[in-house]
Amino acid sequence: MIKANSKPLGEVFGFIENCKKVLVLGCGGCATVCQVGGEKEVGVLAQALRLKAGTEGKQIEFLENTVTRQCEPEFVDPVVEGLGDVEAIVSTACGVGVNHLVERGCPVPVFPGVDTVFMGSTLEHGEWAERCAACGQCVLHLTGGICPIARCAKNLLNGPCGGTTEDGMCEISTPENPVPCAWAEIVERMKQLGTLQELGEIQPPKDWSTARDGGPRRRVRADLKLDRQEQKVQS
């Protein structure tokens, strides 16, 4: 799922310090799972902002709410419609949530409460790592299920560069931020699977047009789209 880090309190406070009434809006999806922007964290952030406002001598009212997912109209629209005299929103969803609130016609400014960092998995409690770069053309069938696009610092497609250390780490690895060499892992995995010889095949230059390089992406599933008639019937 999507992972994020809390923004520093001072930075968030700076966004809304001149408002009278602010909604801190959490998300029950990824932000909750990575424990950065769910109901609990919204409570903590709102309280911290109240204290900060107090010490700065500002009169700001902070409301709290957490919706099931900020990336879906059905959960976001009621919030946008019921803002009343709220002057700004601090969203603790990933960047998608902030964009989506704006897209759904939010009349007041929406500020990010978190820095969205990557799509990844949980290594252990409190530790996550990037595992997918959403390049739009999955190559995992070629690389033993370990992604060189997301996990190799140079997104190489034809094997490890000369920078792999003796203990299988990437050349950018440091003790503070250990980065295993994805290609060392791919080689090891494919050796286990008995498919190492497949890596002898040359992979041609990748078509990045399906990745972010091709411009902002949109996905349309005609079979899932409701035509206007059906929408009317449903409503």
Place this chain on the structure above:
Amino acid sequence: MKSGSNLEKVLQAGHFALTAELGPPMGPSDEEIKQKMEILRGNADAFNITDCQTAVVRLSSIAAAIMLVQGGMEPVMQMTTRDRNRIAIQADILGAAAFGIKNCLCIAGDHQKFSAAGKLKGHPGAKNVYDVDSIQLVGILKKMRDEGLMEGGDPLDVAPRLFIGAAWTPMAHPLEFRVTRLAKKVAAGADFIQTQGIYDVERFAEIMVEVRNLGLHEKTAILGGVIVPKSAGMLRYMDSSVAGVSVPKALIKRMSAAGEAAGKDKKQARRNQSKEGIKIAVELIEQLRETEGVRGVHLQAIEWERAIPRIVEPAGLLPRPHV
């Protein structure tokens, strides 16, 4: 002849080839390049111009390579895929070819985080490109040269004549994949290979057996890398911190002993170690020359170009052949 470069001719004539590295300066100093050119002139068949090595900004490899061509010396223009997408790569290759650059070494390049690894600030916040990897880069150049086509398929007005090189780190982890990496580079179209610096020639010779079994040494010209050691400290650093380089303990000891022989005289200790380093480099060249399948050496005296003439002469590599 694929390119008609001097390096290609020397190899084709069956000579033991010799390339040496010339690192461009961190400023627009043509004087510094000219000085280095005069130190190196006549001491190798072609001279590698590094492309912002360790991701530190330097005068561009293409510009320095043009200076060499204009000065009557042959460059091996190094090109990383770190800083250019396939559009810039091909544009630069055409520009280079128009200026008479015929050799290009295709590499991925050090990651930009490397640039801040030493004393320099570098640009660790830079965005990298890596649109293609080094093997794909080799393939792009081959397609331009042999098919007269750009990577995207458009025809070129004139195909560039190129002698295509690639790097190889035979002793880096994961070891079992390194010969496959070489085979892929050869299959992609690498005419010559320059290896990472080799100090442990015995281990390298074992890997070369595998290379010969696959016949790779006949499909490409492998030049063994020699990084001229300057001090025991440098050897220890290379051994512990440079991926794919292992230095036998005996060499480190030998270098330490040379330094210690000077007693407390630090200047003399440095001189002794430099001398010993040059001797070691000469010996490494001789050992690589005896390794079957090795068709030349690539000499790197990092920020110490003056060492090159002092090595190639006693190594019996002078004069360089006129072909």
